[in-house]
Amino acid sequence: xxxxxxxxxxxxxxxxxxxxxxxxxxxxxxxxxxxxxxxxxxxxxxxxxxxxxxxxxxxxxxxxxxxxxxxxxxxxxxxxxxxxxxxxxxxxxxxxxxxxxxxxxxxxxxxxxxxxxxxxxxxxxxxxxxxxxxxxxxxxxxxxxxxxxxxxxxxxxxxxxxxxxxxxxxxxxxx
Amino acid sequence: xxxxxxxxxxxxxxxxxxxxxxxxxxxxxxxxxxxxxxxxxxxxxxxxxxxxxxxxxxxxxxxxxxxxxxxxxxxxxxxxxxxxxxxxxxxxxxxxxxxxxxxxxxxxxxxxxxxxxxxxxxxxxxxxxxxxxxxxxxxxxxxxxxxxxxxxxxxxxxxxxxxxxxxxxxxxxxxxxxxxxxxxxxxxxxxxxxxxxxxxxxxxxxxxxxxxxxxxxxxxxxxxxxxxxxxxxxxxxxxxxxxxxxxxxxxxxxxxxxxxxxxxxxxxxxxxxxxxxxxxxxxxxxxxxxxxxxxxxxxxxxxxxxxxxxxxxxxxxxxxxxxxxxxxxxxxxxxxxxxxxxxxxxxxxxxxxxxxxxxxxxxxxxxxxxxxxxxxxxxxxxxxxxxxxxxxxxxxxxxxxxxxxxxxxxxxxxxxxxxxxxxxxxxxxxxxxxxxxxxxxxxxxxxxxxxxxxxxxxxxxxxxxxxxxxxxxxxxxxxxxxxxxxxxxxxxxxxxxxxxxxxxxxxxxxxxxxxxxxxxxxxxxxxxxxxxxxxxxxxxxxxxxxxxxxxxxxxxxxxxxxxxxxxxxxxxxxxxxxxxxxxxxxxxxxxxxxxxxxxxxxxxxxxxxxxxxxxxxxxxxxxxxxxxxxxxxxxxxxxxxxxxxxxxxxxxxxxxxxxxxxxxx
Numbered sequence: 001x002x003x004x005x006x007x008x009x010x011x012x013x014x015x016x017x018x019x020x021x022x023x024x025x026x027x028x029x030x031x032x033x034x035x036x037x038x039x040x041x042x043x044x045x046x047x048x049x050x051x052x053x054x055x056x057x058x059x060x061x062x063x064x065x066x067x068x069x070x071x072x073x074x075x076x077x078x079x080x081x082x083x084x085x086x087x088x089x090x091x092x093x094x095x096x097x098x099x100x101x102x103x104x105x106x107x108x109x110x111x112x113x114x115x116x117x118x119x120x121x122x123x124x125x126x127x128x129x130x131x132x133x134x135x136x137x138x139x140x141x142x143x144x145x146x147x148x149x150x151x152x153x154x155x156x157x158x159x160x161x162x163x164x165x166x167x168x169x170x171x172x173x174x175x
Numbered sequence: 176x177x178x179x180x181x182x183x184x185x186x187x188x189x190x191x192x193x194x195x196x197x198x199x200x201x202x203x204x205x206x207x208x209x210x211x212x213x214x215x216x217x218x219x220x221x222x223x224x225x226x227x228x229x230x231x232x233x234x235x236x237x238x239x240x241x242x243x244x245x246x247x248x249x250x251x252x253x254x255x256x257x258x259x260x261x262x263x264x265x266x267x268x269x270x271x272x273x274x275x276x277x278x279x280x281x282x283x284x285x286x287x288x289x290x291x292x293x294x295x296x297x298x299x300x301x302x303x304x305x306x307x308x309x310x311x312x313x314x315x316x317x318x319x320x321x322x323x324x325x326x327x328x329x330x331x332x333x334x335x336x337x338x339x340x341x342x343x344x345x346x347x348x349x350x351x352x353x354x355x356x357x358x359x360x361x362x363x364x365x366x367x368x369x370x371x372x373x374x375x376x377x378x379x380x381x382x383x384x385x386x387x388x389x390x391x392x393x394x395x396x397x398x399x400x401x402x403x404x405x406x407x408x409x410x411x412x413x414x415x416x417x418x419x420x421x422x423x424x425x426x427x428x429x430x431x432x433x434x435x436x437x438x439x440x441x442x443x444x445x446x447x448x449x450x451x452x453x454x455x456x457x458x459x460x461x462x463x464x465x466x467x468x469x470x471x472x473x474x475x476x477x478x479x480x481x482x483x484x485x486x487x488x489x490x491x492x493x494x495x496x497x498x499x500x501x502x503x504x505x506x507x508x509x510x511x512x513x514x515x516x517x518x519x520x521x522x523x524x525x526x527x528x529x530x531x532x533x534x535x536x537x538x539x540x541x542x543x544x545x546x547x548x549x550x551x552x553x554x555x556x557x558x559x560x561x562x563x564x565x566x567x568x569x570x571x572x573x574x575x576x577x578x579x580x581x582x583x584x585x586x587x588x589x590x591x592x593x594x595x596x597x598x599x600x601x602x603x604x605x606x607x608x609x610x611x612x613x614x615x616x617x618x619x620x621x622x623x624x625x626x627x628x629x630x631x632x633x634x635x636x637x638x639x640x641x642x643x644x645x646x647x648x649x650x651x652x653x654x655x656x657x658x659x660x661x662x663x664x665x666x667x668x669x670x671x672x673x674x675x676x677x678x679x680x681x682x683x684x685x686x687x688x689x690x691x692x693x694x695x696x697x698x699x700x701x702x703x704x705x706x707x708x709x710x711x712x713x714x715x716x717x718x719x720x721x722x723x724x725x726x727x728x729x730x731x732x733x734x735x736x737x738x739x740x741x742x743x744x745x746x747x748x749x750x751x752x753x754x755x756x757x758x759x760x761x762x763x764x765x766x767x768x769x770x771x772x773x774x775x776x777x778x779x780x781x782x783x784x785x786x787x788x789x790x791x792x793x794x795x796x797x798x799x800x801x802x803x804x805x806x807x808x809x810x811x812x813x814x815x816x817x818x819x820x821x822x823x824x825x826x827x828x829x830x831x832x833x834x835x836x837x838x839x840x
Binding site for chain 2: 019021023028029030032033035036038039040042043044045047050051052053054055056058059060061064067068071072073084085087088089090091094098122123124125130
């Protein structure tokens, strides 16, 4: 276990009823379409992944992942086309390179690398979307909430509380 | 990372989609939530947002309430983003100030728990509301279209599509990898359920292709490379050496007659290897183009350089035979592509217990088609490999289909072609024909009637899977007589043994050889079984995810000839609609470089798969040619200084979306 990220059990928190929040970045052509297919096929899966569409997994800036984690996500799922199938030829390979590097970085930052996951899911693999999200939800339940308390993160505080930033509308605090 | 946006007026529309969304997500609560979000001037729910009244509502609100941004929480943007962009545009709002939140496919349809579904829907709506604030009005760019279509595959699907396009006055390039067009249909004798002679209805179309002034036929050719995009594809075609000049040959066949091989010696693939051919041959008499082909594998001259070249002498002054010919490449600019690469008949060899390849009496259905064909290896006589006429014939259905060891899907045509084969075999030989089936699926026009007719003709039907095929009991010479088929007769509830002289395997249809390479070349998706995937199974059945590439025929999934022809015409109509509009709008999600922020590090340049990025030598910054950019955003993700950005997917917009999506617990 890392120094900065403690499992929920260690912190004495109950993981029961813990609903991990996953930010999912899905590429438009394969994985986003696959999750549409999962919907059309009425496959039921954990509601924990919230989906952000990008045109290509190659658009994924590793900072998106870091920002998502800092802003309260317990995990990040990245979905792209299978190797060789990228709509833009090789954006998914670029994503893979960044992902491998990012995972090392996460470990150094004390965040379990399992919190970030890359999956190749083609447009016809609606069931893979279900499996990936279900598996990841279960895995995050076991890991517990991501607690970044000991990392100085002014933005995290700023985002999670309805503090008004200069000229910038802030969402009403949710529940 | 403080991003500032001016205050804007957002309208949020939550769609019930009948009960599709409202049945799971509390749309009232969701709308009330949306109304509390910053910048939301108005939040409404409506039963069907995509309907006319739904769109009118949106348009009226834009005008009356001066809405500056729109969020529609409904289905997938892949389905209705265009609809709502159009509605906004009609009301005078820039269409790119609209954002959709997918609460149907991604929430209502996949979540059982109502409370959790509502929470997820709120998060998705909050994300869209947060993100849309930072949207900017964008201008669509238009690209002109090359009014020419390439059709890949010259079976009945490709032929039909090419003729329809050609008849409308458009130039068509038809590419076929075999020496002749015609595909599988040319191999058949009769077609179900009307028993039209396949050749009688197909060969006139093949000739029409050959003679059509607008169609250029490239036989023995394969697509080697595809570049470009909708409206302007650039295709490189490999033309394989035929060793006979199509221009000079008149199709007299003298070369075949005079070949040093006095009699045919090599298996003819068109006859499924049942018939023989010479090294120089026509696959079948009505082949189009009517030009023989020389097979380099078996031609003595091409193989060893030792031959009297009697074919060259026979050709004489025509001088059509050209042993110097080599594969060459031709390049074409086309606006649209129709992929009609067909299917492959399943090879039953791995299913050892059916004895295919072990017992000479076992045939695949395609082989029997050739035996029945008057132009086939036996001139239409149904005879076994030993020359005898079978008296008892068994037809086993669902070979490789509806079988989880091979293909779980139903191949759709096998029941009907098995009935047709049963009818034809009985008609030609008077044999007793037994069908071993799981279910008879005869749902087409006049199909059930044909099934009844075949039953009345005395064809037997045994419902059950065949478990074993063994040699029959020995005759007086100790030779086994025919085969014995062991079947679990599920209607009688017992295992039965049926002796037959000939066994026909009704094989599945599976993706054509090389389908995966074709799919990648044209940037399409495929279903898990390997058939090419249509953009939408109901509403875009001939489109693919790659705009300007359309599908026709069995490459998209098993289908019969009427369905194939209908789909080919649909694909032709779609291609026509595309290339006829002279110019098409492009999605403006291209990338650009903010010159002031660019440090000139050149990180982005090698990342671009389209070579759209170059370095301005004077300013020392990267420049993106937006006409080449396809909008993947790979360069944007890599830019260390944030100078590269992508319209509709700027860093700021994505950060906003992340914030929004996590703002709701």
